[in-house]
Amino acid sequence: MGSMVSLLYEIKDYLYRKMGIVDIDQDLEKVITTYYKMVPAVGSGITKKKRGREVILSLTTIPDRITKTWITIESLLRQSCKPDKIILWLAEDEFRGMELPDAIKRQMQRGLTVRYCENLRSYKKFYGTMSENPEAFVVTADDDIIYPEKMLEVLLKTYQENPECVVCNRSHWMRKSHGKLLPYCRWIHWIDRKRGQSEPLYQNFLTSGGGTLFPVFLLDQRILQKDVFMQLAPLADDVWLNFICWISGVKVKNTVGALGNVIFIESSAQKGLLRENVGKSKNDIQIEAVLDYFHIDIDDYI
Numbered sequence: 001m002g003s004m005v006s007l008l009y010e011i012k013d014y015l016y017r018k019m020g021i022v023d024i025d026q027d028l029e030k031v032i033t034t035y036y037k038m039v040p041a042v043g044s045g046i047t048k049k050k051r052g053r054e055v056i057l058s059l060t061t062i063p064d065r066i067t068k069t070w071i072t073i074e075s076l077l078r079q080s081c082k083p084d085k086i087i088l089w090l091a092e093d094e095f096r097g098m099e100l101p102d103a104i105k106r107q108m109q110r111g112l113t114v115r116y117c118e119n120l121r122s123y124k125k126f127y128g129t130m131s132e133n134p135e136a137f138v139v140t141a142d143d144d145i146i147y148p149e150k151m152l153e154v155l156l157k158t159y160q161e162n163p164e165c166v167v168c169n170r171s172h173w174m175r176k177s178h179g180k181l182l183p184y185c186r187w188i189h190w191i192d193r194k195r196g197q198s199e200p201l202y203q204n205f206l207t208s209g210g211g212t213l214f215p216v217f218l219l220d221q222r223i224l225q226k227d228v229f230m231q232l233a234p235l236a237d238d239v240w241l242n243f244i245c246w247i248s249g250v251k252v253k254n255t256v257g258a259l260g261n262v263i264f265i266e267s268s269a270q271k272g273l274l275r276e277n278v279g280k281s282k283n284d285i286q287i288e289a290v291l292d293y294f295h296i297d298i299d300d301y302i
Contacts, residue, residue: 029264072147072265
């Protein structure tokens with residue numbers, strides 16, 4: 001398989017860092033989708049080889065985005081390092097009676113698994129997969145990102161070099177003052193950090209949708225307390241996941257390179273959720289709720 005998307009990632013990252021060029025994702029999406037339609041995906045899919053621990057790619061979507069979800073899934077099917085499974089979780093109450101797009105049906109013949117579940121919002125991305133596969137590596141993905149061909153390969157290699165860490169492609173730098181976290185909007189955003197800057201630290205706030213590898217077998221079982229996370233952080237699965245890492249004694253390692261400068265698929269729904277969380281400070285409210293619940297002292301970690 002080729003590495004065209006990986007090349008476009010490098011180009012996008014270069015244009016931003018050297019020339020300040022942004023907002024080219026829509027053009028890149030058109031190029032990539034045309035490529036996917038014209039170039040056969042020879043050798044794509046999931047692996048048939050047995051691993052000591054399974055590597056599972058896990059994501060979810062909503063009805064408003066299902067017609068474009070095939071693009072994300074195609075990028076996952078074309079990974080240079082094949083996963084053991086790719087699971088798409090759909091909420092039963094949202095998709096009841098809805099026929100899946102033909103593109104998704106064809107991808108099911110190439111290794112995609114579609115599962116229906118309780119509606120846990122964005123937590124569907126990992127909840128079912130981690131519940132059923134407690135000894136696996138689960139890699140979370142978002143439905144509005146096109147992933148480069150080497151994404152999974154880089155995550156696994158980085159984990160091998162940094163065992164017992166969660167590995168992500170995008171992380172923010174948490175900042176504190178006088179023993180308390182500063183508001184989310186005052187953290188150092190991933191794009192403003194030095195490229196590749198990241199030793200394994202609790203201070204790295206992973207964004208799971210950018211492609212994040214979780215060694216589930218190392219994580220505190222409270223990660224699956226759905227009644228708790230739906231009450232404390234219903235709109236912020238990343239908040240829950242990050243502080244679960246803390247109480248598990250698992251640090252976060254960011255990959256080196258351009259993988260964090262993701263190529264987004266044109267969509268309005270995800271941007272709306274982001275505006276709601278950040279614009280109304282809901283991230284800070286949910287962060288405080290989770291910290292209080294776990295009785296976390298910030299000074300013990302950062």
